[in-house]
Amino acid sequence: xxxxxxxxxxxxxxxxxxxxxxxxxxxxxxxxxxxxxxxxxxxxxxxxxxxxxxxxxxxxxxxxxxxxxxxxxxxxxxxxxxxxxxxxxxxxxxxxxxxxxxxxxxxxxxxxxxxxxxxxxxxxxxxxxxxxxxxxxxxxxxxxxxxxxxxxxxxxxxxxx
Numbered sequence: 481x482x483x484x485x486x487x488x489x490x491x492x493x494x495x496x497x498x499x500x501x502x503x504x505x506x507x508x509x510x511x512x513x514x515x516x517x518x519x520x521x522x523x524x525x526x527x528x529x530x531x532x533x534x535x536x537x538x539x540x541x542x543x544x545x546x547x548x549x550x551x552x553x554x555x556x557x558x559x560x561x562x563x564x565x566x567x568x569x570x571x572x573x574x575x576x577x578x579x580x581x582x583x584x585x586x587x588x589x590x591x592x593x594x595x596x597x598x599x600x601x602x603x604x605x606x607x608x609x610x611x612x613x614x615x616x617x618x619x620x621x622x623x624x625x626x627x628x629x630x631x632x633x634x635x636x637x638x639x640x641x
Contacts (some may be wrong), residue, residue, distance in 0.1 A: 514542040517587070517616040517625035520593065528600045534629050535575075538584060539591035539614055546618065547585045552596070553613045556605070567604040568631055570612050571597040583619075602634050607635035 516539045523532035540546045552570045572581045575593045584592055596614055610631045617624035 512625060513625075514546060514618065515540050515548055515616065515625065516559035517614070517627055518625050519629065522629070525596075528633060530599075532598045532631075533577075534594060534596045536596060536614060536627065537591055537593050540588055543588050545585060545587050547583055548616050549583045549619055550581050550594075551615045551617070553573070553615065555611045555613070557609045557611055567602050567608050567610050568612060569599045569601055569635060572614065573597055596629060598629070598631060600631075604633050606633060607638060608633045616637065 516537075518537050519534055520537050521535040525532045529548060538548060538550075540548075550572050552572065554566075554568045556567060573579065573595045573596060574581060577595065577597075581594055584594075586592060596604060596612065610633065611622050612629040612631060614627050614629065615624055616626075
């Protein structure tokens with residue numbers, strides 16, 4: 481690369497292409513599902529020192545009120561530690577960013593938008609590909625939905641990343 485701005489542009493372009501190609505992978509809904517979880521909008525923030533806010537939606541499609549627990553897991557897909565990944569810091573926040581969400585109670589046929597705030601850890605492994613899984617699960621149940629958000633932490637010393 482001839483200069484730093486060209487390198488930043490290609491890093492941003494590569495990250496955008498990866499997000500568009502891989503998209504979110506989510507569970508298929510069946511007729512017995514009580515709720516739905518989906519990514520509505522991905523963040524395309526190119527500066528990895530800034531937080532990326534991905535917008536998600538959780539909808540109660542049952543006929544009764546539901547309390548749904550929310551959690552996240554981060555996994556590295558290219559050789560890192562899948563169980564103790566510390567490349568990303570993830571928070572689930574209310575749509576107005578004022579409240580951390582661990583669980584949500586929704587009336588029948590109601591939905592809520594919320595945000596997954598993802599920040600690259602200062603000591604993140606450069607060149608790593610990470611999957612942030614956002615999990616919505618009914619308490620004391622196996623009924624859960626998972627969406628995946630792919631995050632690439634480029635290595636600025638490798639051309640083309």
